[in-house]
Amino acid sequence: xxxxxxxxxxxxxxxxxxxxxxxxxxxxxxxxxxxxxxxxxxxxxxxxxxxxxxxxxxxxxxxxxxxxxxxxxxxxxxxxxxxxxxxxxxxxxxxxxxxxxxxxxxxxxxx
Numbered sequence: 001x002x003x004x005x006x007x008x009x010x011x012x013x014x015x016x017x018x019x020x021x022x023x024x025x026x027x028x029x030x031x032x033x034x035x036x037x038x039x040x041x042x043x044x045x046x047x048x049x050x051x052x053x054x055x056x057x058x059x060x061x062x063x064x065x066x067x068x069x070x071x072x073x074x075x076x077x078x079x080x081x082x083x084x085x086x087x088x089x090x091x092x093x094x095x096x097x098x099x100x101x102x103x104x105x106x107x108x109x110x111x
Contacts, residue, residue: 012095013043013079016086019093026091030062038066039082047071 017040020026028036041048048067053060070078086093092100 009076009079009083012083015095015097016083016093019099020086020091023092026089028089032085032089034062034066035085036082037063038070039078039085041067042070042073042078043075043082046075 020036048064048071050064052068053064055061073081083095087095094100
């Protein structure tokens with residue numbers, strides 16, 4: 001990835017992360033939320049180095065398992081996968097900044 005592409009990806013990553021946080025009503029499956037969490041953690045912190053949560057810490061363990069599954073994925077790749085996943089959700093975020101607020105309300109139209 002060249003320097004300009006990396007800078008663009010940084011901007012898209014921050015933009016999409018901000019967009020999702022400003023639109024908490026965007027409906028997503030638990031699986032999608034776990035994957036977004038894992039890509040975010042991988043992009044920000046790198047490989048998971050925290051101890052595995054206990055067997056009965058269901059949410060923490062699911063997050064840990066998903067993040068640990070990305071071990072070795074580079075920062076840029078994690079950011080790219082995060083951005084591409086959100087684009088695939090069709091939740092109103094657009095890499096060109098042409099966000100569609102009506103889509104940010106969540107599903108309601110035809111699939």
